[in-house]
Amino acid sequence: MPRRSQGLPLLHLPPVTTGPGAPPRSQQVYATLRTLVLSGRVPAGARLPSTRAVAAAIGVARNTVLQAIDRLVSDGLVDCRRGSGCRVVTTRSGPLSPRAATVAHPQARHARPRAFALGLPAIDDFPVDLWARLTRRRWRAATPTLLGYGSPGGYRPLREALAQHLRDTRAVRCSWEQVIIAPGARAALAITAKAVLAARDQVWMEDPGYTPAAQLLTSEGLRVRPVPVDHEGLDIRQGRRRWPRARGAYVTPSHQFPLGLTMSLARRVDLLEWAAGADRWVFEDDYDTEFRHAGPPLASLQGLDRHDRVLYIGTMSKRLLPAIRIAYAVVPHRVLDAVLQAQIASDRHAALIDQAVLADALTEGHLARHARRMRALYAERREALLHALTTSAGDVLSVLAPEAGLHVVAWLAPGIREAAAVDAAKAARLEVRGLSTYSHRRQPAGLVLGYGAASAAQLTEATHTLASLLRRLRKRR
Ligand SMILES: Cc1ncc(COP(=O)(O)O)c(C=O)c1O
Structure with a gap:
């Protein structure tokens, strides 16, 4: 029998849905717990039931619950301490109201940067709530x-x-x-x-x-x-x-x-x-x-x-x-x-x-938790970009995909001038940089494409757009 907690009413947690088209389980568990925490039905400071109990109650693996809790911690909604479990975060003004928390959520607040923006991490997925809480705590106790x-x-x-x-x-x-x-x-x-x-x-x-x-x-x-x-x-x-x-x-x-x-x-x-x-x-x-x-x-x-x-x-x-x-x-x-x-x-x-x-x-x-989440997110974005580049832009771009970082270099096919490619991309509101910007020598024509700040879908679509622009430039020769 799963133990009842003083905080989250376990009985109210719906089981996860499975089958084709169902969202990933950890996403569902995260959404359920987040809704519950934000509903205000759980007092601030209340302890979450153990991950084992939640896993048993809704029929998922414990790891799935751990992933969901990690995200709640990153959102600043839950605080976990070794030995004393995880608690709903208390703010001086009491628990976050659903509205306040929704407004504070990064996705709601930020428009995504343009695809291929260079040097930017996933600013759309930064744990704004958590950072605000850590900052507020420091200001309030500032010596x-x-x-x-x-x-x-x-x-x-x-x-x-x-x-x-x-x-x-x-x-x-x-x-x-x-x-x-x-x-x-x-x-x-x-x-x-x-x-x-x-x-x-x-x-x-x-x-x-x-x-x-x-x-x-x-x-x-x-x-x-x-x-x-x-x-x-x-x-x-x-x-x-x-x-x-x-x-x-x-x-x-x-x-x-x-x-x-x-x-x-x-x-x-x-x-x-x-x-x-x-x-x-x-x-x-x-x-x-x-x-x-x-x-x-x-x-x-x-x-x-x-x-x-x-x-x-x-x-x-x-x-x-x-x-x-x-x-x-x-x-x-x-x-x-x-x-x-x-x-x-x-x-x-x-x-x-x-x-x-x-x-x-x-x-x-x-920081370690954020880095873990970001590593998974960047791997997904990188994968999407590389897939799009090889499947839909292979005739106009060949990719140098390093094993680290947040950008790739794509060489332009013979006959496409770098400056023309950069101008055409800019006109289509894509933020690409020419490789020659970074060199004193004559370099093979190439583009530097950042992928940290754009979603996988955005990168795929932007790559299609870029490929057709480049094809047009090649035809014009
Ligand atoms: C090679 C390199 N060094 C450093 C930085 C970052 O510098 P800063 O800490 O000034 O933001 C960047 C940013 O894009 C970079 O590309």
């Missing part, structure tokens, strides 16, 4: 420490939580003191570059590469020097030959931007040797490796470095939202002071309450 100026390194609990996270997930070798919080990856790049390089120093930049990083380094008075990228990553031999006096290298080894390839181990070792052999520095931008769709997780370049030559940079822009503006640099002890001085001279620090909220999200497991 003077969080309301004045903070330490230039960042909010200590966040630095500690991130250090742990990076050691566990990216094999980064660091203590919490080495983690410096900055308002964005570019800000992190700016303070680290300022700290270790001098004006007019040369810096190798991947070509094709992340143009905003090149612009930032140039604006810091550095001389950016393009080095070609091949299937193994940055071509270090060419770098040594062309720009032997360079003192820095900016790389995206885990997921080269924009091509998406992974730097080979041989190249990683070579790059670290290059840096260790003189007073040189490697800026490792690890911007979106959380989302790896195949193969084992990759370790960072920083984790391989035995000579303290790597300045590791990561960001929350893909993992959560670009709007959160929290990134971090992990720096060797011997340059820590110089980086902190550079931070004081520029932004001083990122918004403190936001740092505290992120620390809570990390330590309470919300």
